[in-house]
Amino acid sequence: MQLYLIDEFFRLEGATGELLEQEFADEFSRHGDGIRLECCKNEYVSFQLIYDPENSEADDGSIGFEALQSDHGSIPASCYSAYIEWFHTIGDNLIPDALVPMAAPGQAFRLPLSPDGPAKPRIRALWVDLFVPKGTGAGAYTGGITASVGGITRRFTIQLQVRNVTLTDDSLIFADMNNYADSLSPAFPALASNPYRYDDGSYARVEQAFHRISHDHRCIFHNLGYDHAGYVIPGYAPEITGEGKQMRVCDWERFDRHFGPLLDGTAFEGLNRPGRPIPYMYLPFNFDWPSGYEKWGRKGYRTEYRRILADFLAHFEQKGWTNTRLELFLNHKKRYRMYPYDGDETRFEGDEALFDIYQDLNGTLPDASPVKFLFRMDSSWSYGRHFNSRFADLVKMWVVNGTIFLWYPESVALMKQKGNILWNYGGLNDMGDSHLSLTVWPFRCIMTGITGVTFWNATGFGSDWLHTPLENGRQAAFYPGSPFGCEGPIPSIRVKALRNAMQTADLAMTLNATEWMPLIQEIINRHFGTGSEGWWSDRPAFTDDPPHTWTGAKLSVAPRANVKAGLSPAVAGRIKREVLDCMEGWGLNV
Amino acid sequence: MFEQYAAEVADVARIGLLFLDGDALEQAQREHASADQDDIDYEYASFNSLKATLLRIERIRPDLRLFAALWQPQAGNPTVVAPVVCGSKKSCGAGPIHWPPSPAPYWVAQPANPDMRKAIHTGEPVLYLWPGGASWYYPVRNSDFEIAGLLELRRFDPDGEASAVVWRGIV
Numbered sequence: 001m002q003l004y005l006i007d008e009f010f011r012l013e014g015a016t017g018e019l020l021e022q023e024f025a026d027e028f029s030r031h032g033d034g035i036r037l038e039c040c041k042n043e044y045v046s047f048q049l050i051y052d053p054e055n056s057e058a059d060d061g062s063i064g065f066e067a068l069q070s071d072h073g074s075i076p077a078s079c080y081s082a083y084i085e086w087f088h089t090i091g092d093n094l095i096p097d098a099l100v101p102m103a104a105p106g107q108a109f110r111l112p113l114s115p116d117g118p119a120k121p122r123i124r125a126l127w128v129d130l131f132v133p134k135g136t137g138a139g140a141y142t143g144g145i146t147a148s149v150g151g152i153t154r155r156f157t158i159q160l161q162v163r164n165v166t167l168t169d170d171s172l173i174f175a176d177m178n179n180y181a182d183s184l185s186p187a188f189p190a191l192a193s194n195p196y197r198y199d200d201g202s203y204a205r206v207e208q209a210f211h212r213i214s215h216d217h218r219c220i221f222h223n224l225g226y227d228h229a230g231y232v233i234p235g236y237a238p239e240i241t242g243e244g245k246q247m248r249v250c251d252w253e254r255f256d257r258h259f260g261p262l263l264d265g266t267a268f269e270g271l272n273r274p275g276r277p278i279p280y281m282y283l284p285f286n287f288d289w290p291s292g293y294e295k296w297g298r299k300g301y302r303t304e305y306r307r308i309l310a311d312f313l314a315h316f317e318q319k320g321w322t323n324t325r326l327e328l329f330l331n332h333k334k335r336y337r338m339y340p341y342d343g344d345e346t347r348f349e350g351d352e353a354l355f356d357i358y359q360d361l362n363g364t365l366p367d368a369s370p371v372k373f374l375f376r377m378d379s380s381w382s383y384g385r386h387f388n389s390r391f392a393d394l395v396k397m398w399v400v401n402g403t404i405f406l407w408y409p410e411s412v413a414l415m416k417q418k419g420n421i422l423w424n425y426g427g428l429n430d431m432g433d434s435h436l437s438l439t440v441w442p443f444r445c446i447m448t449g450i451t452g453v454t455f456w457n458a459t460g461f462g463s464d465w466l467h468t469p470l471e472n473g474r475q476a477a478f479y480p481g482s483p484f485g486c487e488g489p490i491p492s493i494r495v496k497a498l499r500n501a502m503q504t505a506d507l508a509m510t511l512n513a514t515e516w517m518p519l520i521q522e523i524i525n526r527h528f529g530t531g532s533e534g535w536w537s538d539r540p541a542f543t544d545d546p547p548h549t550w551t552g553a554k555l556s557v558a559p560r561a562n563v564k565a566g567l568s569p570a571v572a573g574r575i576k577r578e579v580l581d582c583m584e585g586w587g588l589n590v
Numbered sequence: 591m592f593e594q595y596a597a598e599v600a601d602v603a604r605i606g607l608l609f610l611d612g613d614a615l616e617q618a619q620r621e622h623a624s625a626d627q628d629d630i631d632y633e634y635a636s637f638n639s640l641k642a643t644l645l646r647i648e649r650i651r652p653d654l655r656l657f658a659a660l661w662q663p664q665a666g667n668p669t670v671v672a673p674v675v676c677g678s679k680k681s682c683g684a685g686p687i688h689w690p691p692s693p694a695p696y697w698v699a700q701p702a703n704p705d706m707r708k709a710i711h712t713g714e715p716v717l718y719l720w721p722g723g724a725s726w727y728y729p730v731r732n733s734d735f736e737i738a739g740l741l742e743l744r745r746f747d748p749d750g751e752a753s754a755v756v757w758r759g760i761v
Contacts, residue, residue: 229679288678294642336697337659337676339641340618340632348631548631 001053003147003154005031008046008500009435009569011493014087014094014121017052021434024568034144034157038577040165042134043503044272046496048085049156051111051124051149061149062108063126068160072137075160079133080145084109085125085493089468090432094121097431097469097492098479102126111149124149127493130160131272138164163580165507165588169274172509173445174452175219175502176280176423177477181226181233183459184210187480188487198234204258208267209488210459211278213478216271217491217499218506220280222454224329228336230288237284238315240308247290247304249311256319263321277323283312285328287339287354305357306364313371322370325421327397328361329376330354345380345401347548352382358394380404380425381547384539387411397421399454402444406561407539412449423452428494431473435497435569442498442505443524443575444563447535497569504576507583516586523578527571528563537561595724596717598654599743603715603728606647606658607741612732614640615660615739618674637675644677647743655745660730661706662739664699668710672699674739709740723747 006012010028011020019028030050039045053059065077083099102109111124128145141160146153184206185191197203207223214221225236235258239251259281261267268275287293291304309328316322330343334351341354358375365373375394379386380401386392387408398415402424405411415422424444429437441453460475462468466483469476477498478489508520525531537559542550564571614636644658658677664670673696702710705718709727718725723746732738 227679229676231679288680292645293678294645296638296642334632335630337673340634340637350631350634353634548629 001051001150001152002030003032003049003051003149003152005035005156006048006050007035007570007573008048008497009573011096012050012123012125014096014123017050017054017123020093020095020432021569024434024570027568027570031156034159036159036161037130038161038163038580039132040163040167040503040507040580040583041132041136041138042167042169043132044496044500045130045132045160046500047128049126049128049145049147051147051152052122053124053150054122058110059124059150060108060110061124061147063102063148064146066143066145068141068143068158070137070139070141070162072139075130075132075136075141075143077143079131081129081131082107083127083129083491084111085127086466087121087123088431088465088473090430090472093432094123095431096125097473097494098465099127099491099493099496100481100484101486101490127496129496130158132160132162133272134166134169136162138162163584165580165583167503167507168510170276171218171220171279171502172451172506172512173442173502174279174423175441175498176222176452176454177214177219177458178454178456179210179221179223179459180457181207181223181236184480187459187461188482190482190487199254201257204235206488207258208261210478211262212268212271213489213491215268215276216273217495218273218502219477219495219499220278221458222280222282224282224331225284226286226289226331228332229338230286230293230332232284232286232289237289238311240290244300244303245307247307249308249315252315260319260321263316263319263324265323277321279323280325280327283326283328285309286330287332287341287343293339302357302360305361309361309364309373313366313369313373316371317369322372325372325374325397327374327376328358329378329397330357331378344378345382346377347381347550349382349385349546349548352391355391355394362394374421378425381550383411384408384543385547387414392418392420395420397423399423399425402426402453403537403555403558403560405450406448406535406537407543407559409448409536416449421452422450423454424448424450426453426455428455428458428474428477430471431469431492431494435494436564436567436571438494438498439501439569439572440564442501443528443572444535446505446508447521447524447532497572500576501572504572504579508579511583511588516582516588519582520579523582524575527575527578528567530563534563535561595654595745596726598651599656599726599745600715602647602650602654602656603726603741603743605650606643607728607730609643609646610660610730610741611636611639611643612730612736612738615662615674615730616732619662640675641677644675647741648677657744657746659742659744660739661702661742663702663710669702669707670699671702671706671740673697706740710737713737 013020035047037045065080067077068075082102085096086098087094087096143158144155146155191197211221226232235254238249238255241250262278265275265277290308291301295301332339332343334342341351374396376397377395378399383400405424457475458477460470462470477495481488481490511517540558542554617633618636620631647658648656659673660675661671662674705716709716713729715728726743728741729737730739730741
């Protein structure tokens with residue numbers, strides 16, 4: 001029987017207890033006495049407790065946390081939070097990802113959580129977060145945790161170095177957890193069986209829990225409220241009445257009840273991270289709302305769009321909801337036979353005609369409105385044609401496929417000149433890959449000039465996620481807590497790893513456009529073993545051809561920058577330490 | 591259960607077919623740039639006119655909660671059909687679009703069910719009952735009076751009252 005600590009960057013295979021990231025075994029340690037951690041203020045640090053009974057029998061246990069003490073003060077034990085790691089079957093391995101929260105530090109637990117569960121791991125693991133509050137004095141802190149399980153009791157020493165640097169409350173880089181409503185209800189039986197869930201507040205409460213957990217993990221929960229058929233999920237749009245010049249919003253009640261707490265920030269009260277209005281939100285405007293598509297191209301379509309958009313601007317201003325960027329984004333794809341245009345990732349040049357809607361509406365928007373309304377374009381295939389076109393003057397938010405974007409480094413300066421928001425499309429990683437597949441994204445933001453990454457689907461858990469999530473977790477950042485009696489989401493190890501890297505990136509981004517930023521970028525380059533050019537790719541010759549001719553075969557052999565190839569997941573930690581060293585050394589008490 | 595709607599749906603179809611342009615149905619879909627099912631492009635004017643007509647067909651009797659779609663047989667192989675233009679999901683209520691039992695998702699080319707094939711072959715309307723709903727198929731003709739495709743009027747019955755027995759006849 002063994003009881004020890006490991007750091008946040010590595011994972012153990014559940015059946016054997018062997019290191020999953022075997023190729024980096026020389027960087028991995030099992031800590032029998034304690035662990036050293038380093039952080040700035042207003043930040044989470046993490047580690048893992050491993051119990052290896054060398055059999056699959058269930059054991060009762062408990063974990064207790066002590067306050068961390070220093071000469072300047074203490075960090076209360078309540079700053080710890082602990083989770084039981086759930087092991088999924090991924091190929092031949094049992095890999096931990098879902099994290100089942102323990103209600104309170106010191107809570108008793110039984111491992112494995114479900115002795116009859118789909119996986120019967122030999123290894124039992126707890127993920128531990130420690131939040132270091134903003135006002136914590138810099139210096140060295142010491143404390144301990146005591147774990148009792150399977151007849152073993154061991155106290156581990158926790159040594160924490162708090163650097164004299166403070167992380168911002170606000171994100172400067174955005175990890176965007178994109179989703180499509182209503183993907184949540186099927187995962188929560190109480191919602192799925194409730195036909196009134198959009199009216200009685202039960203759906204909104206669960207969705208709000210996803211917003212909260214995202215905010216606490218330095219991410220955004222971004223839920224598109226209409227589908228490819230233009231159907232708007234109830235509650236994602238206000239009630240409208242009338243037609244043509246008589247069309248107007250007649251009832252905001254359900255919409256306000258749903259979105260009000262998100263737009264004024266009260267939905268996020270009580271978290272370690274201060275509440276803020278959600279930074280971005282999709283509007284329900286699409287090909288079939290508010291106007292019916294049968295009016296497409298006719299004056300009535302424009303009339304109705306303009307009238308309802310004006311109602312939105314007036315309502316949001318009256319409510320004081322002026323901190324959130326409201327996106328008008330036409331996410332339709334013609335492959336579903338509902339509409340003839342791709343609004344999302346346009347490939348055919350003729351599809352660009354639909355953006356005449358934007359041009360029409362642009363003349364409607366009152367320049368003096370404090371409401372942050374913008375047009376969004378997910379450009380990808382046509383980005384090379386679009387970034388230096390009339391669209392770049394009109395559209396203020398761009399999300400571009402992560403591979404295709406790297407062919408156009410010259411686009412970044414142009415976009416910034418126009419004041420445009422520029423993000424990449426990415427995807428969550430296969431949990432069989434190391435954390436670096438995910439944590440590279442915040443550093444890619446710093447190195448390429450984008451300010452966000454959209455993970456295209458964060459709630460595609462699949463129907464058998466307790467066993468094997470859909471695509472090995474590539475569409476899940478969170479999981480439904482319903483199997484564990486929790487009517488909301490639970491996090492994943494991968495989203496914790498991403499959060500911790502986002503913290504480092506946000507810290508670094510406070511130096512953006514200063515004389516220190518090139519030094520930060522040099523640190524990142526050195527740890528990734530590349531120069532600045534290594535973050536970009538050569539543009540393939542087929543990009544001179546129209547985008548609709550780019551076949552899957554051509555794209556599969558196109559150049560892709562892969563700065564993370566062969567690198568340890570601990571790179572994120574090494575970058576963090578050096579960034580902290582530099583910022584503290586430069587006297588940058590942010 | 592669905593038989594009671596037969597006459598009313600027939601009325602909707604009769605009106606709708608007056609305005610559906612079979613030539614536009616043939617022209618709506620441009621040649622694929624590749625063999626990829628997702629690689630579809632449209633002749634916008636034809637698509638938009640068909641789409642607008644489908645949306646209006648759905649509204650002739652909104653109480654029937656009909657969903658309208660246009661199908662086209664593959665050139666030279668009428669045993670394979672593909673949806674060309676779909677109406678509005680709003681017309682049939684909340685929830686996913688349920689397609690008659692088929693291994694393929696609704697938006698791709700797929701084997702025509704026997705009732706589709708009968709409608710294409712005979713030129714006569716056919717009703718197809720399936721678990722959870724019913725589809726009425728009406729041939730759509732071009733200006734040469736050839737069958738260019740099928741208008742499907744679908745009623746989704748969430749209470750699952752549809753009979754499993756297929757009822758054939760003029761509807």
